[in-house]
Amino acid sequence: MSSIKIRSMSGRKLFLCLFMLSVLLVSTGVSFAAGSGTKAYAVEAVNNILLSFPTNSTGTLTSLANLAGTKITGADFLLSDTTSTNLYLIDGYEHPVTNVKNNALYNYNTSTGTITLISDTEISGTTMAETGENWSGLTGDATTLYASSTNCAGSSTLYTIDPATGAATVVGTIAANCIQGIAIDSAGNLYGIDTATDSLLTLNTADGTTTATVALDFDAENELGMDFDETSGTPALYLTTYNNISTNDELRMVDTTTGVTTWVGDFPAGTILDALAFTSETVYTEVTVIFPNGGEILPAGYYIDSIEWGAPANAVLFRIQYSCDYGSNKWKKIVKRLTDLTELTYLWLTKIPKKDLTDCLVQVIGYDATKQEVGRDTSDAIFTIATSLLLTPTAGITVFEGGSVNITWETYITQARVDKVKVQYSIDGGLTWISGGEVKGNPGEFLWTAPDLPAGNYDQARVQIVLKDKRENTIGLSTSGLFTIIAF
Numbered sequence: 001m002s003s004i005k006i007r008s009m010s011g012r013k014l015f016l017c018l019f020m021l022s023v024l025l026v027s028t029g030v031s032f033a034a035g036s037g038t039k040a041y042a043v044e045a046v047n048n049i050l051l052s053f054p055t056n057s058t059g060t061l062t063s064l065a066n067l068a069g070t071k072i073t074g075a076d077f078l079l080s081d082t083t084s085t086n087l088y089l090i091d092g093y094e095h096p097v098t099n100v101k102n103n104a105l106y107n108y109n110t111s112t113g114t115i116t117l118i119s120d121t122e123i124s125g126t127t128m129a130e131t132g133e134n135w136s137g138l139t140g141d142a143t144t145l146y147a148s149s150t151n152c153a154g155s156s157t158l159y160t161i162d163p164a165t166g167a168a169t170v171v172g173t174i175a176a177n178c179i180q181g182i183a184i185d186s187a188g189n190l191y192g193i194d195t196a197t198d199s200l201l202t203l204n205t206a207d208g209t210t211t212a213t214v215a216l217d218f219d220a221e222n223e224l225g226m227d228f229d230e231t232s233g234t235p236a237l238y239l240t241t242y243n244n245i246s247t248n249d250e251l252r253m254v255d256t257t258t259g260v261t262t263w264v265g266d267f268p269a270g271t272i273l274d275a276l277a278f279t280s281e282t283v284y285t286e287v288t289v290i291f292p293n294g295g296e297i298l299p300a301g302y303y304i305d306s307i308e309w310g311a312p313a314n315a316v317l318f319r320i321q322y323s324c325d326y327g328s329n330k331w332k333k334i335v336k337r338l339t340d341l342t343e344l345t346y347l348w349l350t351k352i353p354k355k356d357l358t359d360c361l362v363q364v365i366g367y368d369a370t371k372q373e374v375g376r377d378t379s380d381a382i383f384t385i386a387t388s389l390l391l392t393p394t395a396g397i398t399v400f401e402g403g404s405v406n407i408t409w410e411t412y413i414t415q416a417r418v419d420k421v422k423v424q425y426s427i428d429g430g431l432t433w434i435s436g437g438e439v440k441g442n443p444g445e446f447l448w449t450a451p452d453l454p455a456g457n458y459d460q461a462r463v464q465i466v467l468k469d470k471r472e473n474t475i476g477l478s479t480s481g482l483f484t485i486i487a488f
Helices: 014-028
Strands: 036-044 049-054 062-066 072-076 086-091 105-109 115-117 134-140 145-150 156-161 168-174 179-184 190-194 199-203 210-215 225-229 236-243 248-254 261-266 273-284 288-291 297-299 303-310 317-323 332-339 345-349 357-367 373-378 383-386 388-392 398-400 404-411 420-426 434-440 445-449 456-468 474-479 483-487
Touching (some): 036 225, 072 145, 072 179, 086 134, 145 179, 179 225, 303 357, 332 345, 388 456, 388 474, 404 456, 420 445, 434 445
Parallel strands (some): 072 134
Antiparallel strands (some): 036 273, 049 062, 072 086, 105 115, 134 145, 145 156, 156 168, 179 190, 199 210, 225 236, 236 248, 248 261, 388 404, 404 445, 420 434, 420 456, 456 474
């Protein structure tokens, strides 16, 4: 998600900006819409083609580079490469006649499309000549590449590789017959798959020993790629593997605790994908509203650099509109024609309403170069354009009857002048409200005394502020989260 900037038409406190940013981030959450997936790289092993695909459209393969004369068996980015620019490829090719091994390390620059040889033939530090092993997997943490090799006859080895020089260092022997892929997550958990026993192994990065083993629920093939997708915030392990039952090469998600796999999608017939590597980039195959997408509180009369959306590559022209009645009546234009964008975001000056607007939605419509509609999407749930925001008390606090509570709030831009602010409280979660006092003008704070109540713990307490103009019209309202009042 891009950064959210709040710009006032008149000066506001830095605290407000930071507070609103935290509210927006918490309310947004991170999840993938139906029209989006993570961009992944892999090598088509039959024709030695480097390609990319989105995880939600495994039938859409984009060819990037011809890797003839190699046998790439592992690929990955370093976790510190937040732009996913440098893709490392390890070559496990062995000439069928001379038995000479390439054992080379390459870098593919995803921005320029250039391939650079990092290591010379026969990476220094390997013991493959003695063991008869070939490279079988590659994965990266923030600074180091890990590689696996195997002969699929009882011998497998774990290495570290310097991404700058290609120098390899033996970490230790892996107790597996045929390790055909490895992957490490951001927490440093390293996994490998033994295709001889169809097992997922947890490996010690210090010595290659196995610390846990779980059985997979499918028959794994030797042409296998694996990597973690961490774009959703939670590491998810994926495999590219051939299914002997369906006779398709598939993308599967693996539960690292149970070994149970979930089918994600089939790759085109006749393809076999190896050397899977995930990027940090989300790819959209449909027009998809990202923000605001439901539950957000946007300040009235402010510039909000937060209308954000995703779209397929052929969507080059956009219309953005909004509704604050669930979209049941006519949509109101935000911008009619938006093109030549480097980022799919738009700086929006929110409406200044007579009172809070609680039923708002944003809709984005995408068009191609011929002005034909590509698709449209609407916020998944309603958001609010608010004239005020209650800052304290915060949710989860405990107060005692008769105790003093400082209620503070921030007021944004209102159509009418605030004449007074009424304070109310509830002990049933907001079903009923009781007067807690009022203050003339709009000072932004009120010292409230928690009421005397029958003995007990009241954990459904809330307070709210109600902004009134001179005619007693409500022009703003903001409510706290739940807190507890203890009465004796």
